[in-house]
Amino acid sequence: MKKILFITATNVFGGYENESISIENLLNEIGFKVDVLLLNNFEDNTKLKHFNSTNIFSVFNVISLPFKYFIIKIILYFKYVFFNKNIDSINLYRSNVYLRPYFTFQKYSVKTLNFINKFDYVYIHGQPKEIMINIAFISRKLNKKIFYHEITSFSHDYVNRRDNIEFVKKSKLINYFIGCSMEKINRAKNTLNKNITYFHIEQWAYIYESKLIKLPIKVKKKKIQIGIISRFDNGKGILEAVKVIIKLINEKYINNLEFVIVGDGALKNELNLLVDSNKCEEYIKLCGMKTGDDIVEMYNMIDVVIIPSLEEGGPIVGLEAMASGCVILSADVGAMPERIINGKNGFIFERNNWNDFKCKLIGIYNLSELEFTSISNNAKKKYISNYSKNNIVNNYINMFNLI
DSSP: OOEEEEEEOOSSSSHHHHHHHHHHHHHHHTTOEEEEEEOOSSOOHHHHHHHHTTOOOOEEEGGGGGGGSHHHHHHHHHHHHHHOOOOSSHHHHHHOTTTTTTSOHHHHHHHHTGGGGGOSEEEEEEOOOHHHHHHHHHHHHTTOEEEEEEOSOOOTTGGGSHHHHHHHHTGGGOSEEEESSHHHHHHHHTTSOTTOEEEEOOOOOGGGHHHHTTSOOOOOOSSEEEEEESOOOGGGTHHHHHHHHHHHHHTTSOOSEEEEEEOOSTTHHHHHHHHHHTTOTTTEEEEEOOOTHHHHHHHHHOSEEEEOOSSOSOOHHHHHHHHHTOEEEEESOTTHHHHOOBTTTBEEEOTTOHHHHHHHHHHHHTOOHHHHHHHHHHHHHHIIIIISHHHHHHHHHHHHHHO
């Protein structure tokens, strides 16, 4: 049985973590023995159970490795006392001028991470952080085949971002690149090392799929329920979308609607203030973070899912919405233009073009009952035929057969 070291990180449970868990489970299902290397800035055992829900495997925490030596703990403690620096991150260890000559991360990693040698493949799932580059370096020294599964959007300014510059320079370390959209893969081909082999493997609805595809096709109701399911970050376009919807409500373009915002994040207070100051509490509800059966129920309740992001890797919420049969209005980000045929199984608007967003939303509101149901049905059909787990399993099997 071939062995895979699956490398990922968990911070806040959400789309990225659901994807990590689901891919790890899939690799086990198709016949690999998988161990997981978690790259956390802290140890949180509550997250490990999500991996163990279907598989039992070893979980390593690379961040804790340097702190096993007492002398390193002492040095970091004194740095904390005298310079008031936090000691909860490996970045402090790497940047410490006193430690580097004696305990360089690379040398320590080669010594400590020799368990990599027992694996046939290394599968890195995440963003191009320095620690992943170091692990890739070690893996190549051990002649291991490296898969890099990119979760970001791989946008036009990718090479100019600080975190990515070193990864681009050292991309020759990886053998295989996995992306969920052809746009992402084509950008990667123009940016990364020319000897990399590329695989287009889509996302799926992950841990919620079986329940979401059982939800009924949407019918147009007198009171349409519109929803955003997202982190409350600047790049998600939530504030801008809410402002447009508030304007539509105040100008009476749209009535008889309920707008629900599911999630949490840095913009929560600003969103609350925006809704309250415009006296739209009757129409707009912030529902907080939802998981498990609660998120399935939200998809059952919502008729129209909005994805107003300025940048996305997928997103996963787009496929969850398709599996649920929701009518989708998405910015042309990530894989969404490849998933949605405008007017047939959803609607696409130009990112950051809020007039286009406004016009498309009014158009959805004015759809006939037949048109609304047809688009919902087409979205669910396309998900089942193109993006269901069964399809993705076959893609992974074909990929490993080719290498």
